[in-house]
Amino acid sequence: MSLLLDAFAALLLLIGAFFYLAGTVGLIRFPDALSRLHALTKADNIGLLSICAGSALMAGELRVALLLLLIWLMALFAATVSAHLIARRSLRDAEDSGADAGKSPS
Amino acid sequence: MTEWLLFWLPLAVVLVSALAGLGIFIAGEHRPILRVSLNLAAALAKVVLVGIMGLLVMAGQVPEFNFALLPGLDFKLRADSLSMLFAVLSAVLWLVTTIYAVAYLERARDRARFFGFFSLCVTATMGIAMAGNLLTFFIFYELLTLTTWPLVVHNGNRESFAGARSYLVHTLGASVFLLVGIIWLYQLTGGQDFIAGGYLGELGLDQYHSLRIVFWLLVIGFGVKAALFPLHAWLPRAMVAPAPVSALLHAVAVVKAGAFGLVRLVEDIYGFELVQTLGLDLPLLLLASFTIVYGSVLALFQTDIKKRLAYSTVSQVSYITLGVAIGGPIAAIGGMVHLVHQGLMKITLFFCAGIFANLLGVKKIDQLDGIGRRLPWTSLCFTIGALGMIGLPPVAGFVSKWYLGAGAVAVGREWVILVLLASTLLNAAYFLPLIKRIWLNEPARAWPAEIDASRLEVFGLVGATLATTGVAVGVGLFAGHPLSPLSWVTGIVTDYFP
Amino acid sequence: MVAEALACLVLVPVVAACLALVLPGRWRWLAVAAGLLPLPLAMAWLTGELGREGLITVAVAGFEAPLGIVWRLDGLSAVLVWLNIIIALLVGLHAAAHYPADKLNGFRFWPLWLLLSGAMNALLLSADLFNLFVTLELVTLAAIGLLVVDRKPQAMRAAVRYLLLALLGSLFYLLGVALVYGQTGTLDLYQAAGVLQPDLLGHTALVLMTVGLLVKAAIFPLHGWLPAAHGNAPGPVSAVLSAMVVKVAVYLVWRLWLWLAGDWAIPAGLTMLGLLGALAIVYGSLQALVQQRVKMIVAYSTVAQLGYLMLLFPLLGLVAFQATSYHLLSHGLAKAAMFLAAANLLTRLGTDQLGDLRGADRRMPLDVFTLALAGVSILGLPPSGGFIAKWLMLQTALAQGGWLWVGVILVGGLLAAAYLFRVLAVLCARPVACPELPVSGKADQLTSLVALGLALAALAAGFVPAPVLKLLATAWPLGGAP
Amino acid sequence: MVIDVFLALGLVVLAWQALIGGSLFRGIVMFIVFGMVLTLAWAWLGSPDLAMAEAAIGAGVTGALIMIAYWRLRRINAVEPRDPSPARSRLALVIAVLATGLVGAIGLAAVSALTGDATAARVMNETLPDTGLGNPITGVLIVFRNLDTLLEVAVVLAAYIAARAALGRESADLPLPPAPDTPLLTPLVVTLAPLTMVVAIYLLKAGSQYPGGAFQASALLAALGVLLVLTGRVGPAAAANWLTRAGLVIGTLVFCLVGLGMLVIGAPLLAIPGIWAVYLIEAAMMISIGLTLVLLFAGAPGLSGKRS
Amino acid sequence: MNHPEIWMLAAAGLFGLGLYSLIIARHLLRQLIAIKIMGSAVFLVLVVTAGLVDGSLDGIAQALVLTGIVIAVAAIAFALALVVSLAETTGSISLNPDDDDGR
Incomplete structure (x- = not known):
């Protein structure tokens, strides 16, 4: 039984790593700030979710699982607000400099 | 009771003028009456205290104040017969010079600062006179440099700063040699006190080489203030100071401190036998003789009165060193007694020069024509002083020269008499023309800067000068009298050469 | 009774500094007086005690050398503590005229002044290498704070230069402490003295610590910051900087070379x-x-x-x-x-x-x-x-x-x-x-x-x-x- | 082994990015990332306490302080500093290579000569149980070497007073960036504030048995303060009222009074009587250091309610 | 902590980098960051040389580094206030060495 659980946890961790990888590639490849933000927030949050789930399974305790859930919620919250602020900022910079939105700030 | 007195008297004598100095600083510029009375009271008190101490010393007691700074290092004030000689001289002359200075600086500025440092200088001189060991001597020796600097700088103009700087360079430069010499000596012998006949002799030290080096280090240290030949350059330049300063300090206190140091060095530290065995007496003798002749020759070429007197001091002070370097009791008497006589005569001459400059603005020798008619009493004093310097009998100068000559003969160094003769002739060569100008020449139409000084001021100036002239002559006439400096010195010398 | 006196030397000024910060207006004078006046009394009693015993050691918090921090008062630190107290009191009196405690500049001056004298007493007493680092930092920060109390531009520039160099010096010193702790396992200077070997590591630790301290002591090649700092500091501050703060670093160099590495022959x-x-x-x-x-x-x-x-x-x-x-x-x-x-x-x-x-x-x-x-x-x-x-x-x-x-x-x-x-x-x-x-x-x-x-x-x-x-x-x- | 190399290399590369080349803003960001990686390094080396401290204080608060200082300097638009002369940079290169070589060689020598008989630490491990504390670091900080901690809190206090002295004027017109007027902030603050408080208190309490303690908790409070200042919920006050000053000073004061108190009842100086004393001191230190860091960030003598 | 050599080399690298930047950095903030990084390097050296005691990291070394970190942040905070104040009063944000070696 535990073998199955461990395998499943490992799988979850792999998925999480993959999502992180995707997010990073998006960060590097995408042309403007907004699309980068989009890539980052989506991919990384899901990646984090699966990693938390995987490690919760490995730990096996409910208390640790709840803690990890709290971590995920906090990270989610922080990610959304900061992404929102960065987006507003890059939009305002774009209006000031007249160029289209998204050139990365100096 | 007496032993309590014996302990605290030396300190009291030294501190009287220090407290006066402090009082004068606090009294400040705007309370002249308080300041002058404080100064005179202190001068009188010092003379009285020195008198008491003289009586005690004559009665065979030895007042001594001792304070241990460090285990091997103590601060000792001891009034033996030799120190009394110098102490009495500076105490008496401080009183007279104070009277003179008060009159002289009637209209000057910064008098509080002047008199404050003036009394601190006398404190240092008294401390040098009564120092019991080399450390105490060095402490007051350096204090003397510090306290005379503001006096030389008193006028605050450019020349006085140049003079003061040269004075500092010489004295502080030489104090380096003195300090190393003293510490080296303390290294060799530990904290020894001055003993008549020298404490090095008994210790039987065998490091002759280092003793010679230490001797020359100390000679350089004392030689600066005693204006020995290579180190004398500061004295003429320091003549920019006001007349009372030149009179007391550069004719009596500072210069005599150096000479007194040399006397202590040869008589009380090394002892003449050790100096002779180390072969140091001849070079010192040659150096002194050369300074005597060199000083007199240079005096000839000076046009300024005070500069001429300064070079004459350079040569006269070396008489003391000469007396000590010849060796033998009689020459030592001549040397030591000259300490007093030269002080009295030279201070008179400086007083007169001060009066000429202050009342008539006469500074150069060629302005002296016919001044005898205008200032008869001052010129008389000047003449007596000058004759004394040359060595004519009634005045004190003759006594010391006589003893020096006799001492040289007694020890078999006849050539020294030639030096004495040469210097006497040179003295005559640079003093007699002045006397001729004062009495025989016609006075110029108007004096350079004639001022109508108040009667009190003139009385103060001339009175002080008359006093010193009287003492100079008195000392010469009553040389045999038991209280005279001559008999006092013979008393000293008897326990140096038993 | 000895611990009380030592504690008074260090903790009373620190507490007084806190009170001086909190108390309003005229009360601050009281806090300043309470912080400085007991010091000479405590030190007088301690000097008497020192005269009898020659050496006073107190384990702070009751734990002996390798674990806890030990205070050690010997002749040398006693003389320096006396100098510190005399300077704190007399120069403090002078500062009272320019920095009245109830005015704004006084409000900032006096807590720093009290912290500075307390920190210096702590440094002079401490026998623990890391504790010396902490006290050195407190002394430097308080001193530089005092330096800029008047906000003079030259003083500000000198303060920044002094702070950067002081921090660099502390890092070198800390590197040396790390090596000593690695080698000897103890942080107490006098305990490490026996254990530390004069080998490559021992010498390097000593050199690193000395370089760090020489920067703070402004000894010749590393003195660049001192003239501008002491020259432009407010009156009483330049006095305490020159008389004490720089000397404390030299005192530490003496401690290292004579006590820690006393018997290493390094002519x-x-x-x-x-x-x-x-x-x-x-x-x-x-x-x-x-x-x-x-x-x-x-x-x-x-x-x-x-x-x-x-x-x-x-x-x-x-x-x-x-x-x-x-x-x-x-x-x-x-x-x-x-x-x-x-x-x-x-x-x-x-x-x-x-x-x-x-x-x-x-x-x-x-x-x-x-x-x-x-x-x-x-x-x-x-x-x-x-x-x-x-x-x-x-x-x-x-x-x-x-x-x-x-x-x-x-x-x-x-x-x-x-x-x-x-x-x-x-x-x-x-x-x-x-x-x-x-x-x-x-x-x-x-x-x-x-x-x-x-x-x-x-x-x-x-x-x-x-x-x-x-x-x-x-x-x-x-x-x-x- | 791989993780060690990866982290060590990461640290050096990030330090390189932060220090050399690129704009200053980029350097500051890289510095904060460096702090994060250093947190991982401490965790990997086996010291959770240091990891938390580095994250909260080393990267978080220091990063925020440097960022706000950078922002203020740009507003003062001070004159652009001149480039260092080539001779100077060559000299610097030589010195840097020498220093690296020295520290490296000495470090390796020290590591190879590891005797492992760290007496002090072994004694500490033995005496820790009878203090009733589980976490050795809190034990060392509050019980065994508490003089260090006392002076350290005094250092923070001194730094604050000195900074106030340097900034000078009583009124708080040091500029602060305008609060962004987005509706998202209110829910953020409303949820984060109580949560941070709870976590901070928890950290404080857990500090005696598990990794945590006063300093990490104070950094959390400081982070909360910074958030409130930036979102305009709290503004700089013109003068420090009595309460703020007491808050600043309470850490040092409580520690000293406990220390002196022990003397009164005959115990050795600064001996800690029991667990309650540990918590009392830690709580006081948390408040004092947290408040100081927030005030240093706001560049103001005190904090007031609404900011216009 | 099983490969101390790696960490020691890393610490040496950080120290050297910090020192290099401290000397040539044009901006004071960059110099402060350099000081902070050098501080972290020294703390690494402290923990690594302290070694393992009974299997885990040396407790005292960790406490020292914690104290060190807090002192570092206090010193940096004061330095930042000084730099801001320097910029306000003198308008320059760098300490070019040859401008006032003593005025």
Whole structure:
């Protein structure tokens, strides 16, 4: 039984790593700030979710699982607000400099 | 009771003028009456205290104040017969010079600062006179440099700063040699006190080489203030100071401190036998003789009165060193007694020069024509002083020269008499023309800067000068009298050469 | 009872600093007084105790050496704590005139002043290497805070330079502590002394710590920050900086080289430190000769006088130790007096440029007299403490045949005479052309009298060296020839 | 082994990015990332306490302080500093290579000569149980070497007073960036504030048995303060009222009074009587250091309610 | 902590980098960051040289580093206030060495 659980946890961790990888590639490849933000927030949050789930399974305790859930919620919250602020900022910079939105700030 | 007195008297004598100095600083510029009375009271008190101490010393007691700074290092004030000689001289002359200075600086500025440092200088001189060991001597020796600097700088103009700087360079430069010499000596012998006949002799030290080096280090240290030949350059330049300063300090206190140091060095530290065995007496003798002749020759070429007197001091002070370097009791008497006589005569001459400059603005020798008619009493004093310097009998100068000559003969160094003769002739060569100008020449139409000084001021100036002239002559006439400096010195010398 | 006195030395000023920050208005004077006044009493009692026992050690928090921190009071630290207390009180009195506790600048000045003296007492007592790091940081921060209390632009620039160099110095020192802790397993200096081997690691640790401390002590090649900092600091702050803060770092270098590495034979290192000292003396004096501002001259004079403290290393011996410690004490007093006098000149005449100070002695005779008196001690001329130190140093140098060091000491004295009399000559000169400087501000007798008091203390040190030197002798660790 | 190399290399590369080349803003960001990676390094080395401290204080608070200082300096638009002369940079290169070589060689020598008989630490491990504390670091900080901690809190206090002295004027017109007027902030603050408080208190309490303690908790409070200042919920006050000053000073004061109190009842100086004393001191330190860091960030003598 | 050599080399690298940047950095903030990084390097050296005691990291070394970190942040905070104040009063944000070696 535990073998199955461990395998499943490992799988979850792999998925999480993959999502992180995707997010990073998006960060590097995408042309403007907004699309980068989009890539980052989506991919990384899901990646984090699966990693938390995987490690919760490995730990096996409910208390640790709840803690990890709290971590995920906090990270989610922080990610959304900061992404929102960065987006507003890059939009305002774009209006000031007249160029289209998204050139990365100096 | 007496032993309590014996302990605290030396300190009291030294501190009287220090407290006066402090009082004068606090009294400040705007309370002249308080300041002058404080100064005179202190001068009188010092003379009285020195008198008491003289009586005690004559009665065979030895007042001594001792304070241990460090285990091997103590601060000792001891009034033996030799120190009394110098102490009495500076105490008496401080009183007279104070009277003179008060009159002289009637209209000057910064008098509080002047008199404050003036009394601190006398404190240092008294401390040098009564120092019991080399450390105490060095402490007051350096204090003397510090306290005379503001006096030389008193006028605050450019020349006085140049003079003061040269004075500092010489004295502080030489104090380096003195300090190393003293510490080296303390290294060799530990904290020894001055003993008549020298404490090095008994210790039987065998490091002759280092003793010679230490001797020359100390000679350089004392030689600066005693204006020995290579180190004398500061004295003429320091003549920019006001007349009372030149009179007391550069004719009596500072210069005599150096000479007194040399006397202590040869008589009380090394002892003449050790100096002779180390072969140091001849070079010192040659150096002194050369300074005597060199000083007199240079005096000839000076046009300024005070500069001429300064070079004459350079040569006269070396008489003391000469007396000590010849060796033998009689020459030592001549040397030591000259300490007093030269002080009295030279201070008179400086007083007169001060009066000429202050009342008539006469500074150069060629302005002296016919001044005898205008200032008869001052010129008389000047003449007596000058004759004394040359060595004519009634005045004190003759006594010391006589003893020096006799001492040289007694020890078999006849050539020294030639030096004495040469210097006497040179003295005559640079003093007699002045006397001729004062009495025989016609006075110029108007004096350079004639001022109508108040009667009190003139009385103060001339009175002080008359006093010193009287003492100079008195000392010469009553040389045999038991209280005279001559008999006092013979008393000293008897326990140096038993 | 000993622990109470030691605690009073350190914790009372810190508590008073907190109270001074919290209490409103006039109450702050009370907190300042409560912070400073008990110190001399506690120290007097402790000195008596020290006289009997020779060494006082207290394990803070009750845990002995390797685990806890140990306070250790011996002769040397007692002398320095006394100097610290005298400076804190007397210079504090002077500061009370310019920084009233109920005004804004006083509100910022006094907590830092109390923290500074408390931290220095903690440093002088501590025997733990890391605790020394913490106290050094507190001393530096408090000192630099005081430096910028007046927000003068030059002071600000000097403060930034001082802070950067001090932080760099602390890092080097901490690196050395890390190595010592790695090798010996203990942080107590006197415990590590036995265990630390004079091998490559031991030497490197010592060198790193010494370099770090030399930066804070502003010894010659690393002195760049001192003149600007001490020259532009407010009056009382420059006094405490020159008299104490710099000395505390030199005290630590002594502790390292004489106690931690006492029995390692490193003649080359000792001579090198001596040479640094000699260069400091010559360089500091020459710079002081060319500076135009009085406070800069006095600051460079500090750079020079610190060189004397490094002469202890080549002349290693009991008498040399007594001499340099006594020089540290008398220089502290005299330099504080000089800086306070210079500050008085600056505040009341509005400038300390030498050119504009001609004839200053007529309007401010007391301060010029204080400058002269303090100068006497700095030069090492008799009746002053400096003279006793110079005499003992020359004595031991002659005894050991160190002619180079004799020359350095004497030349140092002459150069000091040169730059001091250069200042005095201008101050006593008759004002030729410059306009009559208005004597601005009320003639504050207190500040002048405090400066005079410190100068007289420096002179008095010339008369009572015996008890201090006996106290120092008990602290000498190496024994052997004087 | 791989993780060690990866983290060590990461640290050096990030330090390189932060220090050399690129704009200053980029350097500051890289510095904060460096702090994060250093947190991982401490965690990997086996010291959770240091990891938390580095994250909260080393990267978080220091990063925020430097960022706000950078922002203020740009507003003062001070004159652009001149480039260092090539000679100077060559000299710097030589010195840097020498220093690296020295520290590296010495470090390796020290590591190879590891005797492992760290007496002090072994004694500490033995005496820790009878203090009732589980976390050795809190034990060392509060019980065994508490003089260090006392002076450290005094250092923070001194830093604050000195900073106030340097900034000078009583009124708080040091500029602060305008609060962004987005509706998202209110829910953020409303949820984060109580949560941070709870976590901070928890950290404080857990500090005695598990990794945590006063300093990490104070950094959390400081982070909360910074958030409130930036979102305009709290503004700089003109003068420090009594409460703020008491808050600043309470850490040092409580520690000293406990220390002196012990003397009164005959115990050795600064001996800690029991767990309650540990918590009392830690709580006081948390408040004092947290408040100081927030005030240093706001560059103001005190904090007031609404900011215009 | 099983490969101390790696960490020691990393610490040496950080120390050297920090020192290099401290000397040539144009902006004071960059110099402060350099000081902070050098501090972290020294703390690494401290922990690594302290070694393992009974299997885990040396407790005292960790406490020292914690104290060190807090002191570092206090010193940096004061330095930042100084730099801001320097910029306000003198308008320059760098300490070019040759501008006032003593005025």
